[in-house]
Amino acid sequence: MINQYEILETIRMIQNEKLDIRTITMGISLRDCCSEDSAKSCEKIYDKITKCAENLVKTGEDIEREFGIPIINKRISVTPISIIAESSKDADYIRFAKTMDRAAAETGVNFIGGYSALVHKGFTDGDRLFIKSIPFALSETERVCCSVNVATTRTGINMDAIKQMGTIIKETAQRTADKGGLGCAKLVVFANAVEDNPFMAGAFHGIGEPECVINVGVSGPGVVASALKKAKGADFGTVAETIKNTAFKITRMGQLVAREASSRLGVPFGIVDLSLAPTPEIGDSVARILEEMGLERCGTHGTTAALALLNDAVKKGGIMASSYVGGLSGAFIPVSEDEGMTEAVRCGALSIEKLEAMTCVCSVGLDMIAVPGDTPASTISAIIADEAAIGVINQKTTAVRIIPAPGMKEGDTVEFGGLLGSAVIMRVNKFSSEEFISRGGRIPAPLHSLKN
């Protein structure tokens, strides 16, 4: 009845290799919270969030205690707030951000996502007001996370939005300069954003989602790295098999916790997100997995191939372990949040250019990278445009979460603390993209047809 090997393996994965559930995220629709009167709308939003998520944190803690698996974060995502707020007559949407912040504090979650807008083809009047409010919202709230979708494969790239986001990111950094530009760590610019992502800062509850849903994100880079240690020198077929087996086991944990949380909360189960999500802790790094495959440092030649193999094997292993897989599902490479990535930047192995190449083969994009505070807004926009192009052409999600750390220069270190870690300021190409970005307009949707 007792299989000692299985029990000890599970305990070892949790205790020594930092296997955990990264997040249980409750998605809540706010589509019934619109009103011409913003005070009324905010009251509805607050009441709905605090009612739906009343038991979220407690349920997460109960499951953690009974199953003995750490659940690091309990979070909430809501309908993109620009859609709700634009019915109001307010000229700025700070009231909505503060309401989200209050509701998050009341329910005990550390982050709430969905201070968001979808502007991949163009802006509504509400979207324009929303975007202007971002620097204020992020500097005047603590738990609110923001995202803006600026491109999709079907519609092309909204270069006007990208141009504006360069300036918004700079302003956000300035308004949170006392914390190293921390506001930008809660601001994601997406191409092909997904509607059921449980991970912050880019989580929002998409408009095709149900009333309320539970999505779960697993973690476990340490478990994969440990498994690969045992396959030292083996060929790539064995490497892929080892990762698949490990990803299967990790995802089964996610599926169990997702089902349990969903039944206890009486909320439907949405998806398990298969992403390997690192933390700044030693032994919880995606970079170290790539190095375990035989690269001296993450970022050297071969890194893109190693990451491609990792990303694909994680999906293949995970997909059978869960009844519904979704979200971003791939390897994350947030530089400041990954101890190995931060070290790779520090020793000169990893550059923005290499990271950009890596984003072609893994989930998301240029994530949590810090650049000099005097980087022009147009350069930041151009970095976003490059990432959006990669996403749009390859029909995948890409994103940019970039921090132009005020007063900092290349090589300096900026500390964000906690799960956000610390970042070494990276080198940015000195040549201007100003004229390119100032053109504005839209880059048309790419050709994905002529298949006859």
Place this chain on the structure above:
Amino acid sequence: MRAVITVIGYDRVGLIAGISAVLAESNVNILDISQTTMQDLFTMMMLVDLDGLNIDFSELKDRLESKGKELGVDVRIQREEIFKSMHRI
């Protein structure tokens, strides 16, 4: 509801007796016990039935952990499903 209790630490007199006493007080039935030595560490696993449990799960967990401290070993209690779901389809 069933759970797995694992005890890991250096072997000594009274380990099984100490843990079993906590379980008996809480009306928990032991279904299976197995033990092994791994890298000098004594490892004991128990499969228990919690249907008759006369206290809260978290209370039982606390009592087992403090008994573990007293005996100088790590004691864990986890619902059986976590092991099943990870390794069995």
